[in-house]
Amino acid sequence: MSARMLIVDDDKTLCEELADYFQEAGFSAEYVSLPEEGIVRLSQNSYDVLLLDYKMPQFDGVEFLKRSKESLGNMKVFLISGSLAVPQMLKEQGLSSFVTHVFPKPFNIQTLHSAVNDAVEQVEKSQ
DSSP: OOOEEEEEOSOHHHHHHHHHHHHHTTOEEEEESSHHHHHHHHHHSOOSEEEEESOOSSSOHHHHHHHHHHHHTTOEEEEEESOTTHHHHHHHTTOGGGOSEEEESSOOHHHHHHHHHHHHHHHHHHO
16 A cells, blocks of 8 residues: 555654554655644645644644645545544534544554555545
8 A cells, every 4th residue: 555644643752653653554654743734745745644633732633624625635534533522523614524534532553544544445446
C-alpha cells in the first residue's frame, strides 16, 4: 500500500508513533504538530488519508475541517477524539460528509489501521 498520509496532532510523540507504524505498514506518512501547518501541507500536497486530532491548542479538528475543506477532495479523514459529542458537532456544522470515521480515544491502532486500509482499498477499487 503506497497511500500518502498526513497526521495532524499536537501530541508529537503520538504523531511519531503513528507515522512509524503506518510507514512500516507501507504508507508514506508524515506529520505536523500544529493545525496551521496541517492546513498549509494540505494546500501544497496531495494526500489519500488524514488522521486528525479533535482537541488541539490553536483550534479544534472541526475548525480545521472548516478551514481546509476545499483541500480535502476525496481524502479519507479519520478524526480522533475523546469527546462523544464530535459526531453531532460534525453533523451540525455540515462536515459529516468530509469525515470517514471518528475514532474515540483511546483507540486501538490495529482497528484504526484496518479502517484506513479498508477506506484506501475502496478508493483504489473505484478508480
